[in-house]
Amino acid sequence: MTGENILYITGAGVSAESGIPTFRGEDGYWTIGSKNYTPQQMATRAMYQQNPAEFLKWYYQRFITYRHHGPNDVHRWLADKNLITQNIDGLDGKAGNDSYISIHGRIDQVTLFHDQDEVLSGKTIARLPAPWEQIDETKLQQSLLEAFRIESFGPEIDNSLKPYVLLFDEYYTELYQINEAQRRMQLADRMVFMGTSFSVNITQIALDIAMRNQIPIEIVDPNPVHIVYANTQYHTMTASDYIQTV
Secondary structure: OOOOOEEEEEOHHHHHHHOOOOOOOOOOHHHOOOOOOOHHHHOOHHHHHHOHHHHHHHHHHHHHHHOOOOOOHHHHHHHHOEEEEOOOOOHHHHOOOOOOEEOOEEEEEEEEOOOHHHHHOOOOOOEEEOOHHHOOHHHHHHHHHHHOOOEOOEOOOOOOEEEEEOOOOOOOOHHHOHHHHHHHHHHOOEEEEEOOOOOOHHHHHHHHHHHHHOOOEEEEOOOOOOOOOOOEEEEOOOHHHHOOOO
16 A cells, blocks of 8 residues: 555564574573573673673674674565664664664663653663673673772762663663654554564564554564464564565
8 A cells, every 4th residue: 555654663583684583592692691590691681780790791692793793675675664673783784774763772772771750750871882892802890890880899870881772670761762663563554473483572563553543464484473363464484584575
């Protein structure tokens, strides 16, 4: 339909073809913890506050090794599309999409460590370039703590840095453009979900809005999750195969 407003919502499956593990596969982020903690324990604000050295080492080893990976054909195809991604790898930006929403953050950015309630009250938190190039892997723990301005007593509000990533015990705030994301969902004539397991809150928010507005949705995945919604079209294929069909 000419002029149709299509909203694309992407997950880890889209970046898998760039060599970045999905979250729940055998080599996924959420299957590999640290020596003493599960990933669900590691990727929390509580862990960052209580054991910042362990948190930062895990985060660095799980995510930052992929910071130099490049976008694939799907990212490039999405470069001019209305896009919300759950991925934090920044590949959509590298592909040239200047207006996409990285609803869970980005590995190439950090923020000042802050109180989330202050963001809900209207405080603006700046997103800063991440200090990954400063890290000396021969003294990884010390180097990470220094780069993130963390003293022996732990991270300090409005002084220490925090990876720009939404953690398990955090909630969507305007720092992650949640209002703009919901606005785009409300305006969509169609939603296309690509490479997502529907296991995070943002996909449920999008589905609820799609059902309420009675708009069609499409699900693109080799093993698609089946949704209890009649106005759903399934494409049992990879995202790279899908873009060859449209």
